[in-house]
Amino acid sequence: MNKIIAVITVALLFALGLTELSLAQENVTPGSGSDENTGTIRGTVLDHETAEPIFGVTVFVLGTSSGASTDFDGKFDIRIAPGTYDVRFSFVSYTTIVVEDVEVIEGEVTSLGDVLMRSSIEEMDELVVTAAMISTSEVAMMSMKRRSPNVMDGITAQRFNEIGDSDASEALKRVTGVSVEGGKYVYVRGLGDRYTKTMLNQVDIPSLDPDRNSLQIDIFPTNLIDNMVISKSAVAHMPADFTGGIVNIETKDFPEVPILDISASIGYNPDMHFNNGFLSYGGSNTDFLGFDNGARALPDAARNATIPTPISGDSPQQVSEFVNSFNSTLGPxxxxxxxxxxxxxxxxxxxxxxxxxxxxxxxxxxxxxxxxxxxxxxxxxxxxxxxxxxxxxxxxxxxxxxxxxxxxxxxxxxxxxxxxxxxxxxxxxxxxxxxxxxxxxxxxxxxxxxxxxxxxxxxxxxxxxxxxxxxxxxxxxxxxxxxxxxxxxxxxxxxxxxxxxxxxxxxxxxxxxxxxxxxxxxxxxxxxxxxxxxxxxxxxxxxxxxxxxxxxxxxxxxxxxxxxxxxxxxxxxxxxxxxxxFGSWPALTGDPSEVLREENIYPNGSVYYQSGNxxxxxxxxxxxxxxxxxxxxxxxxxxxxxxxxxxxxxxxxxxxxxxxxxxxxxxxxxxxxxxxxxxxxxxxxxxxxxxxxxxxxxxxxxxxxxxxxxxxxxxxxxxxxxxxxxxxxxxxxxxxxxxxxxxxxxxxxxxxxxxxxxxxxxxxxxxxxxxxxxxxxxxxxxxxxxxxxxxxxxxxxxxxxxxxxxxxxxxxxxxxxxxxxxxxxxxxxxxxxxxxxxxxxxxxxxxxxxxxxxxxxxxxxxxxxxxxxxxxxxxxxxxxxxxxxxxxxxxxxxxxxxxxxxxxxxxxxxxxxxxxxxxxxxxxxxxxxxxxxxxxxxxxxxxxxxxxxxxxxxxxxxxxxxxxxxxxxxxxxx
Incomplete structure (x- = not known):
C-alpha cells in the first residue's frame, strides 16, 4: 500500500506542476507581455446538419472590439476582460446566432462547447440563445449520425460525464445493437468477436488477448476518450475485415478548458470481498503494478537441449540444483x-x-x-x-x-x-x-x-x-x-x-x-x-x-x-x-507444499523435472x-x-x-x-x-x-x-x-x-x-x-x-x-x-x-x-x-x-x-x-x-x- 501511495503522490505532484505551467502560459500572450486581467472564450462552430466544422465564421463580442474567426477545426479563441457579454456568430448562408450572458472570469476559460449553426437560403432573423442553452457535443453526435453516409452510432465524452461510466465498456452498452461480453469484448448486432474490429484514432490496434480478435474495451478509461463511433455498414476508407461493426476510439487532443481532474473509486461485492477463503500465492513485489519482476521466470538451464535428470548423465547435485531453481510453491x-x-x-x-x-x-x-x-x-x-x-x-x-x-x-x-x-x-x-x-x-x-x-x-x-x-x-x-x-x-x-x-x-x-x-x-x-x-x-x-x-x-x-x-x-x-x-513417489498427504521439500527431491528422494518440449x-x-x-x-x-x-x-x-x-x-x-x-x-x-x-x-x-x-x-x-x-x-x-x-x-x-x-x-x-x-x-x-x-x-x-x-x-x-x-x-x-x-x-x-x-x-x-x-x-x-x-x-x-x-x-x-x-x-x-x-x-x-x-x-x-x-x-x- 505504501508503494501505491508513493505512486499516487508522484503522479499528483507531476500533474500539479504541469497545470501550473500551462496556466501560467495561458495568461501570457506572446509578444505582448502579461494578460493577467483577461479571461478566454473558446468554442467550436459546427454545421447543424452535418456536424462538420465551419471554417471562417466571424465570432464577435458585442459592445467591444474583440473577435475572432474560426479555424479549419471550427474552433475560436477570444481574450477579453472579465465581465458578462453577448457573443455573435455570423457566416454567409447561415442564420446568425447571438449567445447571451457569457460570463468571463479573470484567468479562466469559458467554454461554449459546440455551437451549431443552421444554413439559411433566405434572409432570416438572428437566433438568440443564452449560454446555458448552447448545443452540446451529444447533439453534434446526433447530427453526425444523421448526415453520415453509412449506418453508424456513437457516444461522446459529454455523455460519459453525464452517466458516470468509468470505462468504455460500460458506456458502449448504451449504444444500439452493441453488447459487451464478459465486461470487456464488444459485439455489434450480436455477431461474435470475429466480426467486430477495434481501432484507436482510426488505426488498427491488436488485442491484449491472443484468443480474441477485438481489443478489450474496458482498458480505456473514459477520461482519455473524446468519442467512440461504431460503424455498422462499410465505406471504402475503412478496413474491410469487419461485419458486425468497427468501434473507433478517438482520444482527446486539444482540451477546451484547462484540466486537472483527480478521481478515485471503491467497489464492494459481498460475494467477493473480505472473504477469508480468498486463494492466493506469493508472486513478485511488482505484481501490484501489473507485471512480474522475474520471480516467476523460467530458469536459464530449462532452455537447454537436455536438462538434468537422473537418466541424463548429469550428477545428482546438478539434478537437485535444477529442481531447486524452480519456485517450490505449488498450492495456494x-x-x-x-x-x-x-x-x-x-x-x-x-x-x-x-x-x-x-x-x-x-x-x-x-x-x-x-x-x-x-x-x-x-x-x-x-x-x-x-x-x-x-x-x-x-x-x-x-x-x-x-x-x-x-x-x-x-x-x-x-x-x-x-x-x-x-x-x-x-x-x-x-x-x-x-x-x-x-x-x-x-x-x-x-x-x-x-x-x-x-x-x-x-x-x-x-x-x-x-x-x-x-x-x-x-x-x-x-x-x-x-x-x-x-x-x-x-x-x-x-x-x-x-x-x-x-x-x-x-x-x-x-x-x-x-x-x-x-x-x-x-x-x-x-x-x-x-x-x-x-x-x-x-x-x-x-x-x-x-x-x-x-x-x-x-x-x-x-x-x-x-x-x-x-x-x-x-x-x-x-x-x-x-x-x-525416479522410482516410487514419496509418501504424500495431499498438501501441495510438501512435494518440493528437500527430502523429496532427487537424490534425497525421487522427484525430478522432465521436459515436455x-x-x-x-x-x-x-x-x-x-x-x-x-x-x-x-x-x-x-x-x-x-x-x-x-x-x-x-x-x-x-x-x-x-x-x-x-x-x-x-x-x-x-x-x-x-x-x-x-x-x-x-x-x-x-x-x-x-x-x-x-x-x-x-x-x-x-x-x-x-x-x-x-x-x-x-x-x-x-x-x-x-x-x-x-x-x-x-x-x-x-x-x-x-x-x-x-x-x-x-x-x-x-x-x-x-x-x-x-x-x-x-x-x-x-x-x-x-x-x-x-x-x-x-x-x-x-x-x-x-x-x-x-x-x-x-x-x-x-x-x-x-x-x-x-x-x-x-x-x-x-x-x-x-x-x-x-x-x-x-x-x-x-x-x-x-x-x-x-x-x-x-x-x-x-x-x-x-x-x-x-x-x-x-x-x-x-x-x-x-x-x-x-x-x-x-x-x-x-x-x-x-x-x-x-x-x-x-x-x-x-x-x-x-x-x-x-x-x-x-x-x-x-x-x-x-x-x-x-x-x-x-x-x-x-x-x-x-x-x-x-x-x-x-x-x-x-x-x-x-x-x-x-x-x-x-x-x-x-x-x-x-x-x-x-x-x-x-x-x-x-
Whole structure:
C-alpha cells in the first residue's frame, strides 16, 4: 500500500506542476507581455446538419472590439476582460446566432462547447440563445449520425460525464445493437468477436488477448476518450475485415478548458470481498503494478537441449540444483481480500505559441485493482448417449471448486498537438499494463461410464499469472489547402504488445476410493506440471488519405482517395515441464507444499523435472502479415434529397507461417513443417454503396450494400495446441488435419445489405428502425473435435455457408409530454432481433444423424455460432442539469447464443442469457466535484454456458456467480 501511495503522490505532484505551467502560459500572450486581467472564450462552430466544422465564421463580442474567426477545426479563441457579454456568430448562408450572458472570469476559460449553426437560403432573423442553452457535443453526435453516409452510432465524452461510466465498456452498452461480453469484448448486432474490429484514432490496434480478435474495451478509461463511433455498414476508407461493426476510439487532443481532474473509486461485492477463503500465492513485489519482476521466470538451464535428470548423465547435485531453481510453491494459501479500488489523474490544456500557433497536451493515467472470488466455479464435460431413447446427457468430467483472481490494470496516455493556420500535428503515446494473478482449488470427478474415460477423482490446485501489455505510438497530421476544401491526412502508428504467462502450475492428486493416501497418476489426475507461455507481437500501420470537396450535379460532393499498409509479426512459444518420480513417489498427504521439500527431491528422494518440449517445439511459431490497401470513393447528391455514396476498396493480404506439428517434431521427417510459408494469399475487391434519402430535414431512409471479410487469426492459422490448465481444455490450431478436417482454414467473405429509417427530434430524441441481411461464405466457427473422446479439444474450422436476417429498433424519448414534473426524465432503448442459419457440412450433418433421438428430426441447418438471437438495452434516466444530477436504471441482455459447435458425441454449448440490471447516479457537488454511485447485477444473475441437446436436461459447460456489486467514486476538478 505504501508503494501505491508513493505512486499516487508522484503522479499528483507531476500533474500539479504541469497545470501550473500551462496556466501560467495561458495568461501570457506572446509578444505582448502579461494578460493577467483577461479571461478566454473558446468554442467550436459546427454545421447543424452535418456536424462538420465551419471554417471562417466571424465570432464577435458585442459592445467591444474583440473577435475572432474560426479555424479549419471550427474552433475560436477570444481574450477579453472579465465581465458578462453577448457573443455573435455570423457566416454567409447561415442564420446568425447571438449567445447571451457569457460570463468571463479573470484567468479562466469559458467554454461554449459546440455551437451549431443552421444554413439559411433566405434572409432570416438572428437566433438568440443564452449560454446555458448552447448545443452540446451529444447533439453534434446526433447530427453526425444523421448526415453520415453509412449506418453508424456513437457516444461522446459529454455523455460519459453525464452517466458516470468509468470505462468504455460500460458506456458502449448504451449504444444500439452493441453488447459487451464478459465486461470487456464488444459485439455489434450480436455477431461474435470475429466480426467486430477495434481501432484507436482510426488505426488498427491488436488485442491484449491472443484468443480474441477485438481489443478489450474496458482498458480505456473514459477520461482519455473524446468519442467512440461504431460503424455498422462499410465505406471504402475503412478496413474491410469487419461485419458486425468497427468501434473507433478517438482520444482527446486539444482540451477546451484547462484540466486537472483527480478521481478515485471503491467497489464492494459481498460475494467477493473480505472473504477469508480468498486463494492466493506469493508472486513478485511488482505484481501490484501489473507485471512480474522475474520471480516467476523460467530458469536459464530449462532452455537447454537436455536438462538434468537422473537418466541424463548429469550428477545428482546438478539434478537437485535444477529442481531447486524452480519456485517450490505449488498450492495456494487462504487469506482475506480487500475491496476493488481505482484512481485516475488527467491533466490537459492548450496555449498559444509562436504567435497565433496553438499547442495542446493531454496526460492521463489510471490504476485499477479488482478482486474476484468465485466460491462455486464449475466446469463440465458431457456427452450424448448411444440409443434413440437415451435422451439424458452423461458426464465425462466435472470440476467444482474455488477460483480467486486479483486483476491489476495500469494505463497511461500522453499526447501533444500542434496547430498552425492550415495544419494540425498530433503525437500520442499510450501504455497499458495488465496483470492477472489467479489461484484455484477444484475437485475433479471423471466418469468411467463415458466413452474414452478412465474413471477417477482428484483434488487439483492451480496457480496462474498472466501479464499483458500494449505500447502504442501515434503520429499524424492533417493539412488543408484551397480553404478547407482539400484535406490531406496521414497517420503512422506502431504498436508493440506482449503476453506472458510465466509459470502456470497445476498439481492434481488422484484420490483413491480406498483409505490409501492420495497419489500422482499420469493416467488420471496427472503429475504436477508447469507451463510458460510467451507472445510478442509488433504492428506497424500507416495510411494516407486525400479528401476533395467539389460540385457535382449542382450540389456539394466529396471525393476521397487513400492507401494504407500494415505489417504484423507474432512470435509465440509454450514450454512445458512435468514432475516425475525416479522410482516410487514419496509418501504424500495431499498438501501441495510438501512435494518440493528437500527430502523429496532427487537424490534425497525421487522427484525430478522432465521436459515436455521436443526440439523443434511444435508449440512454437512465428507468423507475419503484409497487408496493403487502396480505395476511392465519392459522395454526391444524385437527385434532390438523395445523398449517394459509392466506393471501392482493394486489399492484398499475405500471411506467412513458420511452425510444425507434433508428428514432425517427434520424427523430423513425416508430418507438417512450414518455413515462412504462405498460408493466406489473396487480393479482394470490396465495393460499398450507401444511399440516403432525406424524407424531411429530420428524417432519413437509408439503403446500403457492402462486401467485407473475416480472416483467421495468427493462433488459428497455426499448429499450436494450447491448454487451459484450469478447465483442462485444449485449443488446436486450424492447420491441423484432424479427423474429417483437412487443415485448410481460409477466409470468410460476407455480403451485407442494410435498410434503416430514422427520425431525429429535439434534444437528442430519436426513433429508428433498421433491417439487415448478411451472407457468409465459409464462416469460421470453433467446433468440438469429435474424434478426441478422451480429451476436451476444440478447433476453428470453416463450416457450411450461412446467412443472417436482423432488425433493430432504437428510441430516445423525453417524458415532458406527461407534464412538467417529468421534464427531466427520458426513456431510451434499443432492441436487436436476429435469425441466423448455417448450412451444415456433410460431416457435421452425418455426425448429428448418428445420435438422432426418437421424436427428433435433424435438419441440415442450425443457428450460427457466436450470433446472439436478440439484444436488449434499455434505460430510464433522470437528468437534471439545474441540480447537477443524472441517475438511471439500465438493463442489458443477450439471447441464448451458440458458442461451441458440437454434434454427434458432444452436444452444442450455448451461452445462457445474462440479465444485467444496473443503477447509476452521478451528482455534481458545486463546480468542482462530483460523486458517482453504481450498483451492478441487481438481479444477481449467474453467468453460465450450458450443454443443450434434444429433450435432455441442460448441463454445465462453465458457470460462475459474479454477485451484486456496489461502487462509489468521486471526481474533483481543480
Amino acid at each position: 494459501t487462504e487469506n482475506t481480500n480487500l475491496m476493488d479500488y481505482s484512481f485516475g489523474v488527467t491533466v490537459g490544456n492548450q496555449f498559444d505559441v509562436f504567435g497565433d500557433k496553438k499547442l495542446g497536451y493531454i496526460l492521463t493515467g489510471s490504476y485499477k485493482n479488482a478482486n474476484n472470488h468465485y466460491s462455486d466455479m464449475r466446469y463440465g464435460e458431457y456427452q450424448t448417449q448411444v440409443g434413440a431413447t437415451n435422451y439424458d446427457l452423461i458426464y465425462a468430467t466435472t470440476q467444482n471448486g474455488t477460483l480467486s483472481e486479483r486483476n491489476v490494470l495500469l494505463s497511461g496516455l500522453g499526447g501533444i498537438a500542434f496547430k498552425t493556420e492550415r495544419s494540425k500535428y498530433r503525437l500520442t503515446a499510450m501504455r497499458l499494463q495488465n496483470g492477472d494473478s489467479s489461484a484455484g482449488n477444484f475437485f475433479i470427478d471423471n466418469s468411467n461410464d463415458a466413452p474414452g474415460q478412465s474413471g477417477y477423482t482428484a483434488d487439483s490446485y492451480n496457480l496462474e499469472y498472466s501479464q499483458r501489455s500494449i505500447t502504442n505510438f501515434f503520429l499524424g497530421g492533417t493539412h488543408y489547402f484551397d480553404g478547407p476544401s482539400i484535406e490531406i491526412d496521414w497517420r503512422f502508428s506502431p504498436t508493440f504488445s506482449t503476453m506472458n504467462d510465466p509459470d502456470i502450475r497445476k498439481t492434481a492428486y488422484t484420490l483413491s476410493l480406498t483409505d490409501n493416501p492420495p497419489r500422482f497418476n499420469a493416467g488420471a489426475g496427472g503429475n504436477p506440471s508447469r507451463l510458460w507461455r510467451y507472445m510478442d507481437e509488433v504492428n506497424y500501420n500507416g495510411r494516407l488519405d486525400l479528401n476533395k470537396d467539389y460540385f457535382l450535379f449542382s450540389g456539394d460532393a466529396k471525393v476521397r482517395v487513400g492507401a494504407s499498409y500494415s505489417y504484423k509479426e507474432r512470435d509465440f512459444e509454450i514450454l512445458a515441464f512435468d514432475l516425475q518420480s 521436443p526440439d523443434p517445439n511444435p508449440n512454437q511459431y512465428s507468423s507475419n502479415v503484409n497487408y496493403a490497401a487502396a480505395y476511392i470513393s465519392n459522395e454526391f447528391v444524385l437527385v434532390p434529397r438523395l445523398r449517394t455514396y459509392l466506393g471501392l476498396r482493394v486489399e492484398n493480404y499475405v500471411q506467412r507461417h513458420t511452425g510444425r506439428d507434433a508428428l514432425f517434431a517427434q520424427s523430423g521427417t513425416s508430418g507438417n513443417n512450414l518455413d515462412n510459408a504462405k498460408v493466406l494469399d489473396s487480393t479482394d475487391f470490396f465495393p460499398s454503396a450507401n444511399f440516403t434519402y432525406d424524407i424531411t430535414d429530420n428524417m432519413n431512409l437509408r439503403l446500403s450494400y457492402s462486401r467485407t471479410i473475416a480472416r483467421p487469426t495468427f493462433k488459428e492459422l497455426s499448429f499450436a495446441q494450447i491448454l487451459d490448465p484450469v478447465s483442462d481444455r485444449i485449443f488446436n490450431g486450424g492447420l491441423f488435419p484432424i479427423g474429417d478436417w483437412d487443415g485448410n482454414l481460409t477466409e470468410t467473405r460476407i455480403d451485407n445489405v442494410d435498410l434503416r429509417w430514422e427520425r431525429f427530434g429535439a434534444d437528442g430524441q430519436l426513433l429508428s428502425l433498421s433491417g439487415f441481411y448478411k451472407t457468409f461464405d465459409k464462416p469460421i466457427e470453433v467446433v468440438r473435435i469429435q474424434v478426441q473422446a478422451t480429451s476436451s479439444e476444440f478447433q476453428p474450422r470453416n463450416v457450411g455457408d450461412g446467412e443472417v436476417f436482423g432488425a433493430e429498433l432504437e428510441f430516445r424519448k423525453n417524458l415532458n409530454f406527461l407534464g412538467s414534473a417529468f421534464r427531466w426524465f427520458n426513456v431510451n432503448g434499443n432492441f436487436t432481433y436476429v435469425l441466423s442459419q448455417i448450412d451444415m457440412t456433410d460431416q457435421e450433418f452425418n455426425a448429428r444423424l448418428s445420435r438422432e433421438k426418437d421424436g427428433q428430426s435433424v435438419d441440415n441447418s442450425r443457428q450460427m455460432a457466436g450470433q446472439a438471437p436478440y439484444i436488449i438495452n434499455a434505460g430510464l434516466q433522470y437528468d437534471n442539469p439545474e441540480i447537477g444530477m443524472d441517475a438511471g436504471f439500465f438493463y442489458n441482455v443477450n439471447g441464448e447464443t451458440l458458442v461451441i459447435v458440437g454434434g454427434g458425441l458432444f452436444p452444442d454449448v450455448y451461452a445462457d442469457p445474462f440479465h444485467n440490471l444496473r443503477f447509476n447516479l452521478n451528482k455534481s457537488i458545486g463546480d468542482k466535484a462530483s460523486v458517482n454511485l453504481s450498483v451492478s447485477n441487481i438481479l444477481n444473475d449467474s453467468n453460465q454456458e450450458l450443454y443443450k441437446a434434444f429433450r435432455a436436461e441442460s448441463e454445465i459447460f462453465s458457470s460462475f456467480d459474479p454477485g451484486r456489486s456496489v461502487s462509489l467514486g468521486i471526481k474533483y476538478s481543480f
